[in-house]
Amino acid sequence: MTRWPTITIHDQSLGLPALPATLNRLVRIAVCLTRENREQEYIDLIEGDPFFAVWLAAQASQRGIAIASESDLGVWLKEDGEQTIAELDPEPTDDLYPPDPEASAAYICRLLGAAKDAGQPVVSVIQSVSLDLEAAGDQIANQLMKQMNAVVDWDGPKVTFADWQRVLNWDQRDELFERQLHHKKMLAIRNFAYGAGHEINNPLANITSRAQNLVKTEKDVANRRELLTIETQAHRASAMIADLMVFAVPPSLTLKPVSVKNLVTQSAQEMSEFTAPLGLELEVHDGEDVLIQADEEACLEVFKAVIQNSIDALEEGKISFSWRSENNKVFVMVTDTGSPIPDEHLEVLFDPFFSGREAGRGIGFGLTKAWRVMQLHHGEIRVGNQPGGVITTMQFVKVPD
Numbered sequence: 104m105t106r107w108p109t110i111t112i113h114d115q116s117l118g119l120p121a122l123p124a125t126l127n128r129l130v131r132i133a134v135c136l137t138r139e140n141r142e143q144e145y146i147d148l149i150e151g152d153p154f155f156a157v158w159l160a161a162q163a164s165q166r167g168i169a170i171a172s173e174s175d176l177g178v179w180l181k182e183d184g185e186q187t188i189a190e191l192d193p194e195p196t197d198d199l200y201p202p203d204p205e206a207s208a209a210y211i212c213r214l215l216g217a218a219k220d221a222g223q224p225v226v227s228v229i230q231s232v233s234l235d236l237e238a239a240g241d242q243i244a245n246q247l248m249k250q251m252n253a254v255v256d257w258d259g260p261k262v263t264f265a266d267w268q269r270v271l272n273w274d275q276r277d278e279l280f281e282r283q284l285h286h287k288k289m290l291a292i293r294n295f296a297y298g299a300g301h302e303i304n305n306p307l308a309n310i311t312s313r314a315q316n317l318v319k320t321e322k323d324v325a326n327r328r329e330l331l332t333i334e335t336q337a338h339r340a341s342a343m344i345a346d347l348m349v350f351a352v353p354p355s356l357t358l359k360p361v362s363v364k365n366l367v368t369q370s371a372q373e374m375s376e377f378t379a380p381l382g383l384e385l386e387v388h389d390g391e392d393v394l395i396q397a398d399e400e401a402c403l404e405v406f407k408a409v410i411q412n413s414i415d416a417l418e419e420g421k422i423s424f425s426w427r428s429e430n431n432k433v434f435v436m437v438t439d440t441g442s443p444i445p446d447e448h449l450e451v452l453f454d455p456f457f458s459g460r461e462a463g464r465g466i467g468f469g470l471t472k473a474w475r476v477m478q479l480h481h482g483e484i485r486v487g488n489q490p491g492g493v494i495t496t497m498q499f500v501k502v503p504d
Contacts, residue, residue: 146177408469416441
């Protein structure tokens with residue numbers, strides 16, 4: 104029997120059986136339908152195959168995605184799940200003793216029984232931390248056994264999980280390549296930042312200490328001014344290294360439901376002290392509040408860093424804050440009326456030390472840290488041009504209503 108890659112549910116390692124009919128249908132969906140037209144097919148398949156539903160819901164849950172129904176799961180699979188599946192190892196080698204598929208199937212029976220007793224979709228019980236899982240009834244067990252042993256009405260070659268992955272990889276090859284390239288580049292930068300931070304901080308601390316000691320005994324005013332400049336610049340370099348260290352080794356985040364409206368409003372209020380003296384307009388579009396899975400302090404820093412980049416871009420004009428909810432995601436947008444960013448700069452905006460000041464935008468470390476924090480939020484941050492200015496979009500996981 105073909106197995107899916109191993110998945111952990113409720114601290115149990117499971118090797119769920121892949122139903123042949125499901126694999127064949129998944130490959131046909133990926134081959135015959137465009138990505139925009141797959142959602143309903145996925146939902147129908149998820150509703151008909153509890154093994155696939157449980158395995159897929161666990162994949163989403165591991166990435167911080169709240170799934171409450173088969174419809175939510177179908178939307179996630181079409182939008183982000185395909186990319187997630189394409190990057191999985193089809194034959195995991197880290198488990199020396201693969202889970203028993205029959206024991207795994209028995210656990211699915213118990214999950215289905217718990218969902219039925221609670222009157223909930225089976226995908227919703229994946230994220231429950233306290234479940235009273237009793238042995239499921241014979242009716243559920245018999246139904247699953249029939250599905251596991253069903254004959255596929257298909258005369259073509261036998262399809263495996265790896266076949267589905269190959270189709271998804273081919274379908275998304277350009278997007279996948281760009282994402283992997285960016286991930287490898289940022290990983291290399293992180294490793295450099297970690298090593299450089301430790302090596303550079305020591306001499307900087309020495310320079311600062313020596314300058315402070317010399318200032319105490321220096322009587323010449325001009326010399327004291329020069330020494331204070333050395334100390335100030337050393338502190339500035341230390342602050343830059345501290346920013347790099349946040350990128351390399353970020354602090355632990357506590358993700359919990361947070362109000363987007365409160366975060367946006369507070370960020371705008373705190374940054375108004377910088378925009379007002381410059382004559383820049385900072386507005387917040389009032390919308391329906393929504394909760395996101397986020398670390399409040401970290402998100403405030405991200406929002407303020409993005410606003411600061413807009414401030415650096417403008418001599419005059421307006422900065423706007425807004426948000427919108429779409430399925431299981433929340434998008435927070437910061438737009439400004441600055442000059443468009445050259446295409447060649449869009450690819451390197453999040454790199455440390457990159458600066459587009461000569462093109463009208465000061466980047467620095469702000470977006471580097473923002474990218475890292477958004478990664479830890481299981482989200483994304485993107486910058487692009489739009490008519491009349493530049494837009495930065497941050498994607499968060501929405502807390503179910």
